[in-house]
Amino acid sequence: MKGSEKVENEKNEEIENVIECLKTHGAKTIHNLLSAFLIWLFGNLVFIPLASTLNWQARVFCSLIFFVAFTLLFLKALPGLRKLIDAFSVFPARKYGVKKGLNYENSLVLFRHLFYVISAVILYLLYFPFLANFHLSIGGIVLILLLIWIFFLALRILSIFSSKILEWLQS
Amino acid sequence: MAKREEPKVEEHRGEEKKIEEFGAETYLESAKALRQVGARVFLSIGATILIWVFGQMLFLPIAKGMAQEFLGYPVHSIISFIIIVALALIIFTVFVDIRRLTGGMAGVLAYHLGKASGEMSVESYKNFRTALDGILYVIVVSLAYLLFASYLAEINPAIPAIVLILIVVWSIFALWRSCKAIANVIGRYTSKWADEMEKQIKKA
Numbered sequence: 001m002k003g004s005e006k007v008e009n010e011k012n013e014e015i016e017n018v019i020e021c022l023k024t025h026g027a028k029t030i031h032n033l034l035s036a037f038l039i040w041l042f043g044n045l046v047f048i049p050l051a052s053t054l055n056w057q058a059r060v061f062c063s064l065i066f067f068v069a070f071t072l073l074f075l076k077a078l079p080g081l082r083k084l085i086d087a088f089s090v091f092p093a094r095k096y097g098v099k100k101g102l103n104y105e106n107s108l109v110l111f112r113h114l115f116y117v118i119s120a121v122i123l124y125l126l127y128f129p130f131l132a133n134f135h136l137s138i139g140g141i142v143l144i145l146l147l148i149w150i151f152f153l154a155l156r157i158l159s160i161f162s163s164k165i166l167e168w169l170q171s
Numbered sequence: 172m173a174k175r176e177e178p179k180v181e182e183h184r185g186e187e188k189k190i191e192e193f194g195a196e197t198y199l200e201s202a203k204a205l206r207q208v209g210a211r212v213f214l215s216i217g218a219t220i221l222i223w224v225f226g227q228m229l230f231l232p233i234a235k236g237m238a239q240e241f242l243g244y245p246v247h248s249i250i251s252f253i254i255i256v257a258l259a260l261i262i263f264t265v266f267v268d269i270r271r272l273t274g275g276m277a278g279v280l281a282y283h284l285g286k287a288s289g290e291m292s293v294e295s296y297k298n299f300r301t302a303l304d305g306i307l308y309v310i311v312v313s314l315a316y317l318l319f320a321s322y323l324a325e326i327n328p329a330i331p332a333i334v335l336i337l338i339v340v341w342s343i344f345a346l347w348r349s350c351k352a353i354a355n356v357i358g359r360y361t362s363k364w365a366d367e368m369e370k371q372i373k374k375a
Contacts, residue, residue, distance in 0.1 A: 015368060022365040027358025034357075035350035038306075039343055046313050047339050051332075053320075058332045062339055069343045 014090045021087040029080030036073035044129045063133035085115045106160045113153045208268040215265045226254040251325035273303040298352040305349030309342045
C-alpha cells in the first residue's frame with residue numbers, strides 16, 4: 001500500500017512540476033518561438049529573395065540581420081523550451097516506458113533525449129537557409145557538429161537498451 | 172441540487188448572449204469597414220500599379236533619352252523622384268485604410284475564438300488587432316518596396332539596399348510585437364490548461 005502511495009505522490013509531484021513549468025515558462029517561450037518562426041518565414045520567403053535581386057552583398061547582409069534576430073529570440077526561448085521538454089517527457093515516459101518493460105528513470109532519459117534530438121534536427125533545418133546564404137560549407141560544418149552531438153546522445157540511449165540488446169542476442 | 176445549478180446556467184447563458192451580441196456587432200462593423208474602405212483600397216492599388224507601369228514603360232525611357240540636366244541632376248532621376256512621391260502619397264492612404272479593415276477582421280477573429288472558448292474580452296480583441304496590424308503592415312511594406320525599388324535605383328543604386336535594410340530591421344520589431352500580442356492570447360490558454368490540470372490533481 002505504502003509503495004503505491006509513494007508512486008502516486010511522485011506522479012502528482014511531477015504533474016505539479018509540469019503545471020509550474022507551463023505557468024512560468026509557457027507563454028514566454030511560446031512568444032519567443034513564435035516570433036523567431038515568423039521572422040524566419042518573412043526573412044526566408046520575402047526579404048532575402050528581395051535582397052537577392054539587388055546584389056549578393058545585400059543578400060548576405062539581410063541574411064545576417066535575420067540570422068542574428070532569429071538566434072537572439074531562440075536563445076531567449078531556449079531555457080524555457082528545455083524545461084518544458086524535461087517536464088513534458090514525463091507523459092510519454094509513463095505511458096510507453098512501462099509498456100516496453102523499461103525502468104521509469106531510463107524511459108524518462110530516453111524520451112528526454114529523443115525530444116532533444118528532434119528539436120535539434122528541426123533547429124538545424126531552420127538555420128540551414130541562413131547558413132547556406134553565407135556559405136554552403138558552414139551548413140556542412142554545423143551538420144557535422146550536430147551529428148557528433150546526436151551520436152553522444154544515441155550512445156546514452158543505447159546504454160539504456162544494452163541489457164535488452166544482450167538478452168535478444170542471447171536468445 | 173438542481174436549485175444550486177440554476178444561477179450557473181443563467182450565468183452561462185448571459186455570457187453566451189454577450190458573446191453573440193459582440194459577434195453581431197463586430198460583423199456589422201467589419202462589413203461597414205469593408206464597404207467604406209474596400210473599394211478605396213482596390214482603387215489605390217490599381218492607381219499605384221498604373222503609375223508604376225506608365226513610369227517604367229513610358230516616362231523613364233523618354234527621360235533616359237534626354238541629355239539635359241536640371242540643377243546637376245539628370246532628367247530620369249527627377250522623374251523617378253516625382254513618381255516616388257506620387258506612389259508614397261497613395262500608399263500612405265492605403266495604410267490608413269488597412270487599419271480600419273484590420274479592426275473589423277480582429278473583431279471577427281476575437282468573436283470566433285471567444286465563442287469556442289466561452290469567454291470574450293476587449294483585451295483579446297486588442298491583441299488580435301495588434302497582431303494583424305503588424306503582419307499586414309509588413310506584407311504591405313514589402314509589396315510597396317517592390318514598387319519603389321526600381322525608381323530608387325534610378326536616383327542612386329545604393330538607396331534601395333539601404334531602404335531594404337531599414338525595412339528589415341523595422342519588420343523584425345513589428346513581427347516581434349505582433350507575436351507578443353498573440354502570445355498574450357496563447358498565455359491565457361496555457362494558464363487555463365494548467366488550472367484544469369491542477370483541479371484534476373486535487374480531485375484525485
